[in-house]
Amino acid sequence: MQKYDFDTVIDRSGNYSSKWDELKKMFGRDDLLPMWVADMDFMSPQPVVDALVKRAKQGIYGYTSRPESYFESVARWMKKRHNWDVKTEWMIYTPGVVPALSFIINAFTYPGDKVLVQQPVYYPFFRVIEDNGRRIVNNPLIYKEGRYTMDFDDLEEKVKDRRIKLMFLCSPHNPVGRVWTKDELIRLGRICIDNNILVVSDEIHHDILYPGVKHIPFASISEEFALSSITCTAPSKTFNLAGLQTSTIIIPNTAYYDIYRNFIKRLQLLRNNAFGLVALEAAYTHGEEWLDQLLEYLDGNLRAFTEGIEKDVPQIKVVKPEGTYLVWLDCRELGFDAHQLNDFIIDKAKLAFESGYWFGHGGEGFQRTNIACPRTYVNEAVKRLKSAVESIK
Ligand SMILES: Cc1ncc(COP(=O)(O)O)c(C=O)c1O
Structure with missing residues (x-):
């Protein structure tokens, strides 16, 4: 070792x-x-550093493509660390999770539509919503005796607003550090699905867990939850690769997948950075x-x-x-x-x-x-x- x-x-x-x-x-x-x-x-x-050095030493940095092994390394990681069976055809490369949130807003909502968040929460969520001319609806977390929980009564009330089209779920939650339980996710998912709200689960922090804590991917809960959600992941927090701008968006619903893919195609965002792809695969394959x-x-x-x-x-x-x-x-x-x-x-x-x-x-x-x-x-x-x-x- x-x-x-x-x-x-x-x-x-x-x-x-x-x-x-x-x-x-x-x-x-x-x-x-x-x-x-x-x-x-x-x-x-070290295996990530070695892979990047080897790639850099080749000295040719022309156009690169993502091999199937790249997506397979993501799938193996999700299965091994989170017991989630993810198909490679559900995955799309995106340069970052925050850009992905912005693409999702543009692809799935109209100006003036509303997006649910649970404050206090990672503040770029607000920028992404407001900079795109959409509106924030806050379902505030409850802070009691040193612990944060979700306010489901408030959520039930808020979702009556038909302009709410998306929920940005931060799971695990930045900054309050909660790793949502299966029961919490099921309650939240039920409310959103029953009200036609697409759950965008930002799971970028999913690998950083303290002893005894288990992360449940929202989409792993059931097929219905998988088909009603988009999961945003990346190796960037886990392996300290944020500067390489490589993330994976997972969309099991083929109709939603096509909508998202068409949007990024319109932006011509289909190519990737030669180093990001090497780092992701090395990290997921040799970084455990x-x-x-x-x-x-x-x-x-x-x-x-x-x-x-x-x-x-x-x-x-x-x-x-x-x-x-x-x-x-x-x-x-x-x-x-x-x-x-x-x-x-x-x-x-x-x-x-x-x-x-x-x-x-x-x-x-x-x-x-x-x-x-x-x-x-x-x-x-x-x-x-x-x-x-x-x-x-
Ligand atoms: C919840 C959450 N989402 C997304 C990001 C950033 O993602 P990216 O660098 O892939 O845009 C962060 C970084 O702190 C974060 O905490």
Whole structure:
């Protein structure tokens, strides 16, 4: 067994990394510890690096096509990690999940139509909806005793609006870290299907799970659910490949598949990046050992972070995630409004987190951090939060 090292600090600066090189642009200063955008400060699995180096060394980067083995590697992964039987003919390559959400909106709705989201949620959902001239309908999550759940009564009421055509389901949920149970997904799916709402299940975080937690792909629940949904996946969160812009959209309903495919054909988006395709196949074929070790390391990071915050910064509550390497922090006890909290985290704690209010209703007073980094950063973040909070007293 190859033992991977997640402790080594790798200098990412000067590499056009959004997380490190956009600090000044995003947060107004560049002396912050960056724990924001959802990528990892770890190297991808060695077999992925080796495959990319081998491809790069060939030195010819002309047009490439996706072999059948590319899609088969996705299918094998879904079966092995999520017990989901996916046919390769349901899959379409797309350069990213967020672009796919935009294509879906354009392909399946008309201007003025409405899309359901569950705030606080990954905020590019809002941009995709509004930039395309559609409207957001919020089915807010319920936060009670440190845990988020879905509000089905509210959902039953909201779906009476016939202009709602889609639901963007975030599963696992960014930023609150819930991995939805089968019962929750069944209740949600039933309501959407009965009201002709197409469920778009963004499952990009599906592989990042803490011990004992199981992710249920929405479409794996039943044939009816599969035919009433579109699943968005990618190896980008799992293997830290976001910069290679390679994702897979899974559409078991052939009529929906044709609608989506025709839309991306109209955009002439049929070609792929030569490196993305190599990385995806290498990751899904040879990356499992690395992933299992990563998950252990992330669990250790989560414990170190949670224990540190509980001991040294009890005014901040960690909302315990079941999945994702993102951690949602309830900072309301500090008594700041959303903007004061933001300034406090940046100027006093010298940390680059993401402001809770960016994630919509219910995010005020919260911050989202990212623990996919060497443990020294996690411990440093606790230290910085501790001294910042002490400075208020
Ligand atoms: C829920 C969710 N969907 C999509 C994305 C981004 O996907 P892509 O980079 O493939 O557009 C992210 C990244 O953080 C995410 O958290």
